[in-house]
Amino acid sequence: MxxxxxxxxxxxxxxxxxxxxxxxxxxxxxxxxxxxxxxxQRTPPAPPELAASLTHDLSTLTVIAVRPKVLGYDRDQFGHGWAHSLNQHTGQLCTTREAVLQDTFALHDCRDRRELGVAHPQLDPYTGRAMDPTHVDIDHIVPLSAAWDLGAWSWTSQRRRDFANDAQLNLVAVDSTINRTKSDATLSAWMPPDPRQHCAYAARYIHVSAVYGLAITRADERTARAACGL
Structure with a gap:
């Protein structure tokens, strides 16, 4: 054809x-x-390394028919707000949110909010457009309530807290409006507005799920494969 x-x-x-x-x-x-x-238009093939990583992660995951609705979810199940820790790059004691903002916008002091007002804009990873540093949210790649439904309900409190504050794997600074349109959606219900970001986003979502042993739905698996041309 x-x-x-x-x-x-x-x-x-x-x-x-x-x-x-x-x-x-x-x-x-x-x-x-x-x-x-x-x-x-056909989806361009993913870079070989990304395709191999995604294929491996998908092979390790439990795939279920649909996302269940598990009662009992509350944000506090993942810790009361952001955790405090030493920023590994600066040695400052910051909240996880402050540390992500500091790394994203190259701030000198994670606790000085005035710096955000004069920080250089960075590109939003979901839209490819410049982000206003004063209108930024910290997005969980795999949303907390989705994680709860897909397996986190059975975790210890400490593991849920670690998941919610995992800046290396599961957190990214994004435009606040875009973040709120995503809400708690999984892959099949929401993808970044910029199609060029679909594969990278899907691969990261699947990787987080694999690292933490969360299930994914069949629809999410299909979406990930399609996003990366697998």
């Missing part, structure tokens, strides 16, 4: 170049342009 369409489009383009003054051919060229506009 794709081979046929490719041949058709190439020949139609030649007609457009050589015969477009003729009214009949002009109509054909218009139809071809519309076909090119609305034809679905």
């Amino acid at each position: 794709w081979r046929f369409l490719s041949v058709f489009i190439r020949r139609a383009r030649l007609f457009c170049v050589h015969f477009s003054p003729a009214r009949g051919f002009l109509a054909a060229c218009t139809a071809t342009s519309l076909l090119l506009l609305f034809l679905p």
Whole structure:
């Protein structure tokens, strides 16, 4: 099917170049342009290392039909707010949120909020656009309530707290509006607005799930494979 369409489009383009003054051919060229506009685009293949990592992670996960709704979720099940720890890059005592912001915007003092007002904008990993440093949320790649439903309900309090504050794997600074549109959605319900970010986001979501032993749904597995062209 794709081979046929490719041949058709190439020949139609030649007609457009050589015969477009003729009214009949002009109509054909218009139809071809519309076909090119609305034809679905193939997902480009993922970089080999990312594809291999995603394939491995998927092979280790428990895949379930649908996301269950497990009663008892509360944000405090994952700790009362952000944890405090030493920022490994600066040695300062910061909350996890402050540490992520400090690393993202290269702040000197994680506790000085005035620095955010003059910090250089960074690119939002979900949109590819510049983020306003004063309108940023810290997103959990795998949302806490989704994690609860997919296995975290059975964890110890300390493991849930570690998960909620895992800046290396599960946290990223993003535009606050984008973060709130995501809410607690899993892969099949939400992906970054910028299609160029789909594979990296899906691979990271799956990696977090694999590291922490969380289940994923069949729909999320299909979404991850499609995002990376597997």
